[in-house]
Amino acid sequence: MTTTTTTLFPEGFLWGGATAANQIEGAYDEGGKGLSIQDVMPKGIVAPRTDAPTQDNLKLVGIDFYHRYAEDIALFAEMGFSVFRLSIAWSRIFPNGDEEEPNEEGLAFYDRVFDECAKHGIEPLVTLSHYETPLHLAEKYNGWVSREMIGFYERFARTVFERYRGKVTYWLTFNEINSVLHAPLMSGGINTPADQLSKSDLFQAAHHELVASAAATKLAHELLPGAQVGCMVIAMPIYPLTPDPSDVLAVMTADHANLMFSDVHTRGYYPGYALRYFRENGITLDITDADREILTHTVDFVSFSYYMSICETANPERVAGEGNIMGGVRNPTLPASEWGWQIDPVGLRIVLNQFWDRWQKPLFIVENGLGAKDVLVDVDGVRTVEDDYRIAYLNDHLVQVGEAIADGVQVLGYTSWGPIDLVSASTAQMSKRYGFIYVDRNDDGTGTLDRFKKKSFDWYADVIATNGASLT
Ligand code: BGP
Helix, strand or coil, X not given: CCCXXXXXXXXXXXXXXXXXXXXXXXXXXXXXXXXXXXXXXXXXXXXXXXXXXXXXXXXXXXXXXXXHHHHHHHHXXXXXXXXXXXXXXXXXXXXXXXXXXXXXXXXXXXXXXXXXXXXXXXXXXXXXXXXXXXXXXXXXXXXXXXXXXHHHHHHHHHHHHHHCCCCCCEEEEEXXXXXXXXXXXXXXXXXXXXXXXXXXXXXXXXXXXXXXXXXXXXXXXXXXXXXXXXXXXXXXXXXXXXXXXXXXHHHHHHHHHHHHHHHHHHHCCCCHHHHHHHHHCCCCCCCXXXXXXXXXXXXXXXXXXXXXXXXXXXXXXXXXXXXXXXXCECCCCCCECCCCCECCHHHHXXXXXXXXXXXXXXXXXXXXXCCECCCCEEECCEEECCCHHHHHHHHHHHHHHHHHHHCCCXXXXXXXXXCECCCCCCCCCCCCECCCEEECCCCCCCCCCCEEECXXXXXXXXXXXXXXXXXX
16 A cells, blocks of 8 residues: 655644643632532542542642633634634533533633634534533432433533534534443443443443433534534554454454444444344343434544554463553554553554544544653743654654545544643643643642743644645
């Protein structure tokens, strides 16, 4: 297969950056907001939750986007963003999650944010649920294990659809919905510790999310003419560790566990391999006829995060497995980030082609980037970060997006993860930085919260201004 040297991004390609409310907003108890699960997860997914918010939780202040959104959106506009991905904190709108009436102050906050975006000609791309289930729903209902969650989520979706009609066109229903199998509390608001959760409860939770996602899609199509609704999954190409067919089969099985979610979202029903898996693993699910009807309301596009690829083998005991949230084993041919995430730009082209071939739905890359330890330096009296490593990472990945587009894949846009430094989801650190904009805040909570442009700021502005032609 040949590759092209010209990257051809279509006209109207959406360029921007992606964030999540719990990682940027802070103001965790302002404006009538209720607690979310993130407010009691000071160490991210690496440690158990606490009983109440604790001082060491960096997310309580975040990067103070709640108060500085206008300044930050202006910086995004300066880079030429045409899209900004953000999430609506569910617990700002329904503080407990199960109220009848929404919190007006929370709704008004996002009005201000969307109006600010509009001022700069930036299209919001809104995630309804990004790892921030209201805490009360986790504690009282055990999160998505409970069928009642569907109704609470539908009420939340209806409320924001009606409120922001005319302001938001692009919606994502659940962030990385396939991660519920690996991080039940963070992803599914499930209070039962992962090691005590039965497979039936876990897949029942996944089923409730899938039904809720389809219900929101149906609702958006009814209420918002022209709305575009996408599912959002972790995309991670899985390679066989060896050419042994048993390794290739292990890859197929691992792929199925991930792809089931987008298969249901795009086809409207469970694929046969999933039904077999349920049958053979003693998983009995409550799937009603009404659920089956709702699931037929499929998404308009498929969006995904892409950070790494991984290997799989039928004989994991033979290798020193260095997995991540999704499991798998290390690829001996690839370098890794400081956090051990293996860097594989070509994998992005592969996954774009696989997804396009499989679903023939437009694709949207809504997360990609390099978490790294940045050092703030003084260059001619200006404080900045010389983040050539980040520029190289993003350049190489975007070149592969260009290759996929040349392969015929329909790609709607690209939002890099964390265009401004934010609190990490997996480790809750500030020092795992992704931004074009440096935020002066440290892992111990000290710092002025001032913003500084990194070298990558001008680089990305150039990529956007030339619609990808400046990539090398
Ligand atoms: C994804 C999440 C994001 C984000 C990103 C980077 O899984 O959707 O919320 O944080 O990964 O991960 P981390 O922050 O752990 O580096």
